Amino acid sequence: MHFYLSTLAGHRKGVLVLLAWSLLEGIPAFFGGKLVGSAVDRGFAAGRPLAGVLWLLAFATLAVVGALGQRQVFARLGSVVEPMRDALVARVVRGVLSDPTHRRTPDASAVAMITRHVEVVRDATAGVLVQARALLVTTIAALVGLATTAAALIWLVVLPIVAALVLFGFMLPSLAKRQRHAVMADESTAEASGAVLTGLRDVAACDAATEAYEDIARQVDRQAKATITVAWANSLRATVIAIGGFAPIALLVAFAPPLVSSGQLTTGAVLAAVVYLTNSVNPALHGLARTTGTVVMRLMVALKRLQEAAPRTGVEIGDEIPSGGDFALRDVTFGWSPEAVPVVRDLSLDLRPGDHLAVVGPSGIGKSTMAGLLTGLMPPDHGHVLFGGVPVHRVAPAVRHHAIALIPQETYLFTGTVRENLALLAPRATDEDLVEAVNKIGATPLLDRLGGLDAALGHGGEGLSAGEAQLLALARVYVTSASVVVLDEATSHLDPAAEARVERVFAQRGGVLVVIAHRLSSALRANRVLVMDGGRPLLGTHEHLLKTSALYGQLMLAWDPTHREETPLPKR
Amino acid sequence: MAKPGDALLFSVVRRDHRPWLLMLNAAVATTGGLLLPTALASAVDMALSGTFVLFTVVWLLLLAATEIVGDAIGIVLAASATSRATAWLRRELSRKLLALGHPSPFAAGDAVSRVTGDCGNAGGIAVTLITLLVTAVSSAGAVVALALLDWRLAAVFVVSVPLAGLLIRTHMRMTADDVLTYQEVSGEVSARLLDSVSGLRTIASAGIAGRETNRVLEPLPRLAAAGAGMWRTQARMMWRAGLLLPAVEVAVLTAAGFGVMEGRLSTGDVLAALGYAALGMGIVGQMTQLTVLERTRASAARIAEVLDTPVPRRPAPKPSDGVIELRDVSVDGALHDVSLQIPAGTFTAVVGASGAGKSTLAAVLGGLSSVDSGEVAGHDSVGYAFERPALLGSTIGRSIGYGTDADEVQVRDAAIAAQVHDVLVRLPHGYDTPLADAPLSGGEAQRVGLARAIIRDPEVLVLDDATASLDTVTEAKVDEALTTTLPGRTRVVVTHRPATAARADLVVWLEGGRVRGTGTHRELWNDEDYRAVFTGGQ
Structure with a gap:
């Protein structure tokens, strides 16, 4: 909300220009009643049709001016709303991509939701700007116009309107609360039906169609009730506004007779007053009632959801400069939360x-x-992960990102050329470097098939198999100057031969290579193996672990149970 | 043109009395609204005559009250009719989707959007129809009222109606292009964001969030341009709309002015003419309701599509003293002519490469999904556990007892047997933790899924790769617990682990939806192709 308001404030000039044009839009509201009144009073009723027509033509001209103002307002709306939307999108994208926790990555539907929320904010902002502004300008213009024509009656008109607006203001919090409940009930319905319908297999397996149906039906009925509750509030609100809009008219006609007979009010003035009320003030009031009820609420909900989707971005800190490329882990313990059983416990290791x-x-x-x-x-809960003698999470980001490269299992490919994708982490790499890396990784046939470095890739590596995408991601890191490479199941979609080749070329590349293995065969190629099986981590060479660790033997046995423990497994 | 959903919409309107109440209420309010301008005219004439007539003022107040109260009641009635119709459609649709069972002919996301989106649209049918009717009636009424005042007024007004129609048509045409461009560019930004989100770990570890943000935002200027174009279109449209009403008003006012001059109309009647002109133009604003009606019908068709899908035949499995027997079973695209026998009380492993049909076979064995041809004889007391269980129910405890009336003790015993009790008691509210607030790892969810199968005390237990994420030690404990808690039960286990296959009495080896071989693990291991199932071809 704060961000939203400050962004809007950033476009103060645009908003002011918008208001200036609004004044033009308010002109018919200001003069309209007076002109219609004069047309009848001084024109037609006085037997002067030409004058009457001229007064009406003046009314028409002002209407054109007003419409011109409105046209400008809408044309300018883009210069306020679109930059606001740009800023919002930029902030959300930056927030999502810089989320330091990145534990729960948003999926396709979450991204689609983000787009929808942004659109809601855009439309609602425009709606509020149009409606609230129109109400302000029109009501004030009409009331001023009224005051100049029928000053004697101004209090009869102003008091009911102000009373209605005040009452309306008091009703807003409860209305907002009901709206929020309705939105939440809506989401619960989507969640309940989503859970059951994505879990139909499990519902059938549990023979629980009745319970599943009841779970959905409960939320569906709750939502229906919440909607009706909102309708009651809306109904009350509409009544207050309608009475506030009509009461001035009734009071006007009831109190006018003595004033007319005493000559304080002319026919034209009475006509003008009614026209002001029916043609300007009432429509503006009804517009207000409609907007605040739905649009503002939708705006608030969308802003809240966006904030949840993209939390404030954390800035990477750290200014330590490592000396050397060694890793030293000392009694490292890490768990997802203080209560949870640690994933890594008391691990010490030198690389x-x-x-x-x-x-x-x-x-x-x-x-x-x-x-x-x-x-x-992820900094450890206890112990130290030292890189070049300093804690790795405190190393200056520029140095750290250059020295240590990670290839995760899920590949990042974006729309652009193959060259752009390959040079993502090494922007200064030459074409020869890229082709050489591709060749080393064993992806030359793939590069040829794609049509060379200039070939275009679609979204998410469209048209590539998961294995081919992984080959490109591997070549991308191979070409960098990173001295530490971590392959986190980065070869999971390659066939075993291609996997072996990749691990070999990365090992020959020098520096530190850590392979988080998808297949146990990766252990046979490494010169040390770390076994994580829920307990204390085990560390050693393959042969050493086979001799000393029953668990490792068991793991290897699970991989190939026909071999006896004493004659283990394929030779390295 | 009748759409498949029209019959459904008809029954939605017919099953509730509220639409009739709404119609009655609308009739009263509309009548009040139609009489109001005349009453206002009389009141203004009264005011101008300088004498207060109680009856005139009371009549004005009465009509206004009728309209205001009618509108207020209408808001509640409309919401009530819509939300009840929506709820009814949602319940019917959910019931049907549950009856269609697993595997569903409708993708989960699609089904959810039918339940949430389409039912919401279709539920508004009565209100949409009545709104259209009321608008048409009050517009027609306004023209009649104008004619009653002075036929010339009605004639002037009617000339302006085609103008209004023209305006709406150009509006539709003008916005289509801009909107399309806008949606395309917006989709492009979304697709780019999705790319980057899928690569979040790469981005985070390389510290390139800033650069990648710019890459995602690259199309933004085009989006802003398309957006500005939309506003300009809207501005042109508002310009026309802003001119139309005053033009009609001026025309009607001029005609009324001459009426006043020639004594046909009173001063107040000028106001009445103005009021009826505005009322008559109401139909222009409500033209969008026609689009809403089309959307409603399209949604109803999507609901009807589900409701009209026949429920697959699922005959009760023939009792067969514990033996599970499949005869020439085929499931389209997954299994072909599978015949096998699983003796009671045995431990059977189902193995095969991914896509070989293991999960389908497991689903067919216990009657979870229906077969396209062939026969299945087996038990009707089958417990299932899956690799990725979808946990359902309000709390984590309830998710174990889901579909049963198990009490807390039974839930806890099942969790203990599945080696997950220690995890669950450490959750924020223990077993009462809402599912949404229970962050479970893959292995923990699998064990909760196992507990859910154990609590049903089934005769046959089918584990579809249900211990894949457990470490070997925990898996062994679970295995042991299953043997003690559910002794002597038939167990069918889909597995990728050779050690599990080695423990089985019988291994069923699937390939391409057919049984490639059966026997013990040791017998089959001599086959190179069988070994390849576990080693990935090394």
Whole structure:
């Protein structure tokens, strides 16, 4: 909300220009009643049709001026609303992409929701600007016009309107509350039906169609009730506004007779007053009632959701400069929360350039934690992860990002040329460097098939298999100058031969290589193995672990149970 | 043109009395609204005559009250009719989708959008129809009222109606292009954001969030340009709309002015003419209701499509003293002519490469999904656990007892057997933690899914890769617990782990939806292709 208001304030000039044009739009409201009154009073009723027609033509001319003003207002709306939308999108995208936790990554539907919320904010802002502004300008212009024609009656007109607006203001909080409940009930309905309908298999397996139906029906009925509750509030609001709009007219005609007979009010003045009320004030009041009820509420909800989707971005800090490219882990413990059982417990480990470590263990056990710790994305709860002698998460970001590269399982490919995608992390790499890296990784046939570096890639590597996408991601890191490379199941979609080749070329590249293994065969290629199986981490060479760790033997046995423990497994 | 959903819309309107009340109320309010300008004219004439006539003022107040109260009642009645119709459609649709069961012919996301979006649209049918009717009636009424005042007024007004129609048509044409461009560019930004979101870990570890933000936002200037174009279009439209009403008003006022001059009309009648002109133009603003009606019908068609889908035949499995027998079972695209026998009380492993039809076979074995041809004989007491269970119910405890009337003790015992009790008691509110607030890892969710199968005390237990995310030690404990808690039950396990296959009494090896072989793991292991299932071809 704060961000929204400050963005709007940033376009103060645009808003002011908008208001200036609004004044033009208010001209018919200001003169309209007076002109119609004069046309009858001094024209037609006085037997002067020409004068009457001329007064009406003046009315028409002012209407054209007013419409011109309105046209300008709408044309200028773009210069306020569109930059506001740009700023909002930019902030949300930056927030999503810089989310330091990135634990729960938004999926396709979440991204679609973000787009929808942004559109709601855009439309609602425009709606509020149009309606609130029109109300302000029109009501004031009409009331001033009224005061100049029928000054004697002005209090009869102003008091009911002010009373209605005040009452309306008092009703707003309860209305907002009901609206919020309705929106929440709406979301619960979507959640309940979403949970059941995506879990139809499990509903059938539990033979629980009745309970599932009741879960949905409960939310559906609650939502229906909430909607009706809002309708009651809306109905009350509409009544207050309608009475506030009509009471002045009734009071006017009831109190006018003595004033007319005493000559204080002319026919034209009475006519003008009624026209002001029916043609200007009433429509503006009804517009206000409509806008505040729905549009403002939608605006608030959308802004709140956007804020949740894109929390305030954390700035990366750290200014330590490492000396050397060694890793030293000392009694490192890490858990997802203070209560949770740690994923990594008391791990000590040294990695020197030329080291090749494989991390093995069942999927879902938290092997990726190692990647987070080594890249400095997740500081340990206890102990130290030292890179070149300093805590890795405190190393100056520019240095850290250059020295340590991570290739995660999920590949990042974006729309653009193959060259842009390959040079993402090494913008200064030459075409020869890129082609060389592609060749080393074994992706030359893929590059040829795509049509070389200038070939265009679609969204999300459209048209590439998951394995091909991984090859491009691997070549992208191979071409960098990173001295530490962490492959986090980065070869999961390659066939075993291609995987072996990739691990070999990265090992030959020098520096530190950490392979978070998808297949146990990765362990056979590494010169050290870290076993994560929920308990204390085990560290050693493949042969050493086979001799000393029953668990490692078990793991390897699970991989190939026909071999006895004493004659283990494929040779390295 | 009748659409498939029209019959459904008809029954939606017919099943509730509220639409009739709404119609009655609208009739009263509209009558009040139509009489109001005349009453106002009389009141103004009374005021101008300088004498207060109680009857005139009371009549004006009465009509205004009728309209205001009618509108107020109308708001509640409309919301009530719409929300009840929506709720009814949602309940019917959910019931039907649940009856269609697994696998559903409608994708989950699509089904949800039918339940939430389409039912909401279709539920508004009565209100949309009545709004259209009321608008038409009050516009027609306004023209009649003008004619009653002075036929010339009506004639002048009627000439302006085609103008209004023209305006709406050009509006539709003008906005289409801009809106399309805007939506395209907006979709492009979304697609770029989705790309980057999928690569969040790459972006975070390389510290390139700033650069990638700019990449996502690259199309923004085009979006802003398209947006500005939309506003300009809107401005042109408002310009026309802003001119139309005053033009009609001036025309009617001029005609009325001459009426006043020639004594046909009173001063107040001028106001009445103005009021009726505005009322008659109301139909212009309500033209969008026709679009709403079309949308409603399209949504109703999507609901009817689901309601008209026949429920697949699911005959009760033939009792067969515990033996599960499949004879020439085929499931379109997944299984072909599968025949096999699983003796009671045995431990059977189902293995095969991904896409071989393992999960479909598991689903068919226990009667979870229907078959296209062939016969299944088996038990009707089957417990299922999955690799990625969808946990349902309000709380984590309830998700274990889902679909049963199990009490807290039974829930806890099942959780203990599934080795997940220790995890659940550490949640913020223990077993009463709402599912949405229970952050479970893949392995923990799997164990809750196991507990859900155990609590049903089934004769047959089908585990569809249900321990894939457990470490070997926990898996062994779960295995042991299953044997003690549910002794002697038939167990069918879909697995990727050779160690599990090695423990099984019988291994069913699937390939391309057919049984490639059956036997013990040791017998099958001699086949190179069988070994490849576990080693990925090394």
